[in-house]
Amino acid sequence: MSETALEGAFTPSVLHRATVVCGRVALLLAKRVLMLFVLLAVVFAAIQLLPGDAASATSDRGESAADIAARRHQLGLDRPVWIRFWEWITALPTGNLGTSARGQRVTDLLSAPFPNTILLGGTAFALTVVAALALGCWAAARPGGVVDRVIGLASTAAFALPEFVVSVGLLLALSLWTGWLPAATTTSADGSPASWTMLVMPVLALAVPQTGWNTRVVRAALTDQAKAPHVEAAHLDGLPSRRILLRHQLPGALPAIATGIATSTGMLLGGAVVVETLFNYPGIGTVLAGAIGDRDTPVIAGVVACAGAVISLVLLLADLIRARTLGARP
Numbered sequence: 001m002s003e004t005a006l007e008g009a010f011t012p013s014v015l016h017r018a019t020v021v022c023g024r025v026a027l028l029l030a031k032r033v034l035m036l037f038v039l040l041a042v043v044f045a046a047i048q049l050l051p052g053d054a055a056s057a058t059s060d061r062g063e064s065a066a067d068i069a070a071r072r073h074q075l076g077l078d079r080p081v082w083i084r085f086w087e088w089i090t091a092l093p094t095g096n097l098g099t100s101a102r103g104q105r106v107t108d109l110l111s112a113p114f115p116n117t118i119l120l121g122g123t124a125f126a127l128t129v130v131a132a133l134a135l136g137c138w139a140a141a142r143p144g145g146v147v148d149r150v151i152g153l154a155s156t157a158a159f160a161l162p163e164f165v166v167s168v169g170l171l172l173a174l175s176l177w178t179g180w181l182p183a184a185t186t187t188s189a190d191g192s193p194a195s196w197t198m199l200v201m202p203v204l205a206l207a208v209p210q211t212g213w214n215t216r217v218v219r220a221a222l223t224d225q226a227k228a229p230h231v232e233a234a235h236l237d238g239l240p241s242r243r244i245l246l247r248h249q250l251p252g253a254l255p256a257i258a259t260g261i262a263t264s265t266g267m268l269l270g271g272a273v274v275v276e277t278l279f280n281y282p283g284i285g286t287v288l289a290g291a292i293g294d295r296d297t298p299v300i301a302g303v304v305a306c307a308g309a310v311i312s313l314v315l316l317l318a319d320l321i322r323a324r325t326l327g328a329r330p
Contacts, residue, residue: 028319032312036305037089043304044085047297053077054101054295075101088298092305098298100291106302109287112191114306117276117283119192121268121310123199124206128268129261131211136218141245143223151215158212163271167205167278174201184280191282198279205275210264217260221253228252255322262318269307 055072063071072078088098097106139151175183185198193199225231226249234244276285284303291299 024323025320028316028323032316036308036312039308040089040301040305041085043301044081044088044297047295047300048081050295052295054297057294058101058296084297088301097302097305100299101294101296106298109299110284110302110306113282113284113287114303116192116281117269117272117285118310120199120202120276120281120283121206121265121272124203124210124268124272125261125265127203127207128210128214128264131207132214132218132261133257135211135215136222137245137250139215139219140222140226140249141241143226148219152219155212155215155219158208159210159216160212161209163205163209163274164278166208167201167275170201170205171278185282187282193282198281202272202275202279202281205278206268206271209271210267213267214257214260214264218253218257221256221260222249224256225249225252258318258321262314265314266311269311 053072055068055075055077059068059071076084091098095107097110100106100109135151135155139148142148171183174181181200182195182198185202186194188194222245228248231244231248231252234248272283273285273288275281276283277289284307287299288303290296291303
């Protein structure tokens with residue numbers, strides 16, 4: 001590279017822009033980290049409001065009050081909750097999620113089921129994005145037409161259905177009545193689903209409601225962009241409708257679409273707990289249900305931390321897409 005080119009690559013304007021980009025990313029990241037910190041603090045406080053505690057919930061039948069009190073002291077439950085939270089949260093950056101009330105490391109408890117949940121939620125997320133974009137663009141291609149009305153009604157109905165209703169319908173239609181797919185999930189030696197066919201119904205149960213919601217988001221965002229001056233100018237220039245939709249409307253609609261899809265991440269991971277239970281899927285749903293029954297704060301907080309980190313990352317990406325598309329320098 002010539003000396004002139006090197007000087008041009010590091011002009012004050014370029015350095016200023018890079019500084020602004022880094023500052024914007026750092027600000028967005030700090031915002032998400034703060035939200036996760038507050039969420040975890042709320043989780044710790046909320047568990048204290050439940051009746052009983054981990055010492056009594058995990059005690060064996062016949063244990064005396066003195067035994068339970070000793071166990072409570074061993075678990076540190078006799079200390080203020082804010083001290084226990086601070087010790088737990090300061091160890092979190094090292095990857096230490098604490099120890100469960102039954103003496104197991106939380107990272108070991110989640111090492112197998114959490115990747116399974118990410119596989120389930122990630123597949124449902126990808127399906128949701130593809131289906132919502134395809135259906136939303138198809139509906140927006142002919143506003144007010146038959147396809148637009150049918151997709152609008154179907155997406156509203158899909159979004160109104162809870163995940164457990166969709167799960168029951170899929171079990172009846174694809175398993176009990178036809179026998180096409182297995183009703184329950186069995187696991188292989190490494191703890192993952194034994195066959196990809198066991199993912200089909202859980203993925204559909206998660207994706208159908210969120211596809212309905214995001215299809216409406218895509219359709220509404222494209223409708224708003226259709227009124228933009230540059231889109232109207234493209235129509236006056238006689239450009240093909242498909243090219244206008246994909247080249248002019250869709251890029252401008254990306255901020256709203258990204259926000260809607262990012263919001264669905266939390267819904268997908270939350271719905272996964274219900275879907276995993278119905279299909280006997282080896283994810284964090286069973287671990288979380290058992291931890292709530294045991295009042296096991298480190299396990300519950302560990303699940304929330306892992307899920308919250310994934311959701312925060314997706315929301316951060318949506319923030320960056322929104323800022324860049326709207327013309328702001330992230």
